[in-house]
């Protein structure tokens with residue numbers, strides 16, 4: 001199964017999760033600003049949450065690409081850890097015809113909040129999740 005891992009990350013937390021998944025699957029995680037969509041792949045898409053929203057570059061990426069029938073796995077990080085970034089991506093992608101295969105989210109530190117996150121345990125869970133998604 002061909003896999004793409006694409007992320008938007010302002011402060012590096014989502015990038016960490018993306019890279020954990022990527023190393024598990026033997027691919028390279030790519031910044032959304034530098035990647036083009038390959039519709040034939042299982043596409044992992046990730047973002048942090050910023051004032052309740054996903055990164056604008058990711059909104060643009062979703063907007064400009066044809067996701068009809070594309071299999072997508074979502075992941076994200078935030079201090080609330082409730083997956084609101086995943087929910088926003090899911091809504092945008094569903095309206096574009098993407099097929100959502102799975103969701104993963106965890107804490108990401110910001111200033112003094114959620115220090116140490118994503119933790120080693122969360123990164124291990126991310127790796128396991130990535131493996132499951134590609135079985």
Ligand SMILES: Cc1cc2nc3c(=O)[nH]c(=O)nc-3n(C[C@H](O)[C@H](O)[C@H](O)COP(=O)(O)O)c2cc1C
Nearest residue numbers: 009010011012013014048049051052078079080108
């Ligand atoms: C400008 C900014 C705004 C943020 N707003 C929220 C927010 O509304 N809710 C939340 O749970 N976390 C918020 N956070 C925390 C981030 O979602 C969290 O640190 C996340 O891991 C960032 O991902 P990144 O390091 O990949 O950019 C904010 C962080 C930044 C930098």
